[in-house]
Amino acid sequence: DAGVIQSPRHEVTEMGQEVTLRCKPISGHDYLFWYRQTMMRGLELLIYFNNNVPIDDSGMPEDRFSAKMPNASFSTLKIQPSEPRDSAVYFCASSLAGYEQYFGPGTRLTVT
Amino acid sequence: GQQLNQSPQSMFIQEGEDVSMNCTSSSIFNTWLWYKQDPGEGPVLLIALYKAGELTSNGRLTAQFGITRKDSFLNISASIPSDVGIYFCAGGLNYGGSQGNLIFGKGTKLSVKP
Numbered sequence: 294d295a296g297v298i299q300s301p302r303h304e305v306t307e308m309g310q311e312v313t314l315r316c317k318p319i320s321g322h323d324y325l326f327w328y329r330q331t332m333m334r335g336l337e338l339l340i341y342f343n344n345n346v347p348i349d350d351s352g353m354p355e356d357r358f359s360a361k362m363p364n365a366s367f368s369t370l371k372i373q374p375s376e377p378r379d380s381a382v383y384f385c386a387s388s389l390a391g392y393e394q395y396f397g398p399g400t401r402l403t404v405t
Numbered sequence: 406g407q408q409l410n411q412s413p414q415s416m417f418i419q420e421g422e423d424v425s426m427n428c429t430s431s432s433i434f435n436t437w438l439w440y441k442q443d444p445g446e447g448p449v450l451l452i453a454l455y456k457a458g459e460l461t462s463n464g465r466l467t468a469q470f471g472i473t474r475k476d477s478f479l480n481i482s483a484s485i486p487s488d489v490g491i492y493f494c495a496g497g498l499n500y501g502g503s504q505g506n507l508i509f510g511k512g513t514k515l516s517v518k519p
Contacts, residue, residue, distance in 0.1 A: 335512065336448075386447075392497040392507060393438065393450055396449070398446055
């Protein structure tokens with residue numbers, strides 16, 4: 294079975310550019326999570342959805358970050374405009390009805 | 406907010422040794438999970454615990470959900486080279502709208518003894 298799919302795996306962009314990260318959760322899962330991982334702060338939850346509805350976005354750092362889930366099989370995390378401090382690995386995870394979250398391979402974002 | 410203290414931060418293993426690590430919190434959690442992350446990959450779920458006092462094994466891995474619900478332990482028996490990586494604990498909350506929300510520890514990095 295396919296796991297969580299993320300694209301792109303690597304993204305290098307210049308400060309001020311718009312960045313869009315994509316995620317396809319495991320089929321049938323009803324929760325989708327976006328995390329950011331850095332050496333300094335570890336794994337941080339940015340936002341999560343239940344049945345395509347955003348439930349908690351308190352981890353989204355600021356208005357430059359936005360996330361959507363237009364249907365059960367696709368979600369995007371957008372950063373506009375991007376800044377060097379946004380450089381991190383961004384993970385998408387999905388779960389069925391609760392806590393056992395399955396992570397994608399991540400997108401390594403570098404903003405120069 | 407809730408925080409998880411994971412220890413040790415790092416440790417060296419020699420093949421065949423048993424390894425222990427733990428996670429503690431000042432808050433109660435309803436669920437404890439353990440993940441392993443290899444370089445360049447996402448965390449992989451190893452064990453999930455749902456009941457205080459529960460002891461669960463997955464091959465050479467054994468994890469326990471502490472009786473106080475404020476801690477959890479992971480043991481690896483007879484370690485092998487592929488056990489190297491970063492191990493994360495995660496605590497799950499379940500109140501209000503927080504179903505499914507996990508708090509992650511900072512990780513324990515396992516390396517091979519030089």
